[in-house]
Amino acid sequence: MLNWALDLCLSVLMAGLEVAALVAYFFVESLKKWAAQGRSRPDEASRFILMVSAGSLSLALSSYGLARADLPVACATQAVLAALLALLLILGAGSECRKRISRFRGRR
Secondary structure (H helix, E strand, C coil): CHHHHHHHHHHHHHHHHHHHHHHHHHHHHHHHHHHCCCCCCCCHHHHHHHHHHHHHHHHHHHHHHHHHCCCHHHHHHHHHHHHHHHHHHHHHHHHHHHHHHHHHHHHC
């Protein structure tokens, strides 16, 4: 019973902290964009891709560690969050690729 309660509490706590960190990142980035009066800033996409890829990797590693510690609910929660961040990474990188390709074709 204690292991199950620890598993559930750890799952909720870790997921909440990770979502709060992601919201804080987007809030700070939107404040920076607002301060620049809506203009794009240099390396905006690369910071996003770096943050999301590092977050996805850390979630996957923590999921592996939780699986080794025999905490299945926390492991599944971390794995789902890692998959969602990987999907966000694919969408963000794909959008940036599309922009760069269209810019390159426009120059030719």
